[in-house]
Amino acid sequence: MTRFLFILLALTVFSLTSSNAAIYKGQRIFIKKCLKCHKEGQNFIANYKMKKWKRLMKKKGKLLAEIHLDNEKAKKSWKYFKSKRYAKKSRHLKQFLIEYAKDSGNVPACN
Numbered sequence: 001m002t003r004f005l006f007i008l009l010a011l012t013v014f015s016l017t018s019s020n021a022a023i024y025k026g027q028r029i030f031i032k033k034c035l036k037c038h039k040e041g042q043n044f045i046a047n048y049k050m051k052k053w054k055r056l057m058k059k060k061g062k063l064l065a066e067i068h069l070d071n072e073k074a075k076k077s078w079k080y081f082k083s084k085r086y087a088k089k090s091r092h093l094k095q096f097l098i099e100y101a102k103d104s105g106n107v108p109a110c111n
Contacts, residue, residue, distance in 0.1 A: 026096025029089055033080055037073075050101040057097065061090035 030045075038044040048056075056064045065081040068074040080086055100106050 021091040021095035025092035057094035
């Protein structure tokens with residue numbers, strides 16, 4: 001019985017820690033993938049409130065991807081938004097965008 005509880009506890013802890021998004025990973029994604037087109041960076045993120053970022057990033061960022069895929073100016077980013085990597089890592093980007101939204105009161109670091 002003790003062994004079962006230990007395994008259950010270990011699986012619970014593992015699932016909780018692996019499902020959490022990391023703001024710093026989202027910032028890294030934003031710097032590598034988004035700053036190419038959105039050069040204003042910090043000001044771009046602060047254009048929207050948390051509610052809007054949450055809506056854009058629902059379902060693994062599907063709406064944000066659709067906006068980019070429908071825009072001819074965003075042609076450079078089409079490959080990224082169609083990739084499995086975007087869907088897989090979108091939770092980190094979502095966390096970063098929400099953390100530094102207009103109504104969050106936070107300002108991202110310069111690095």
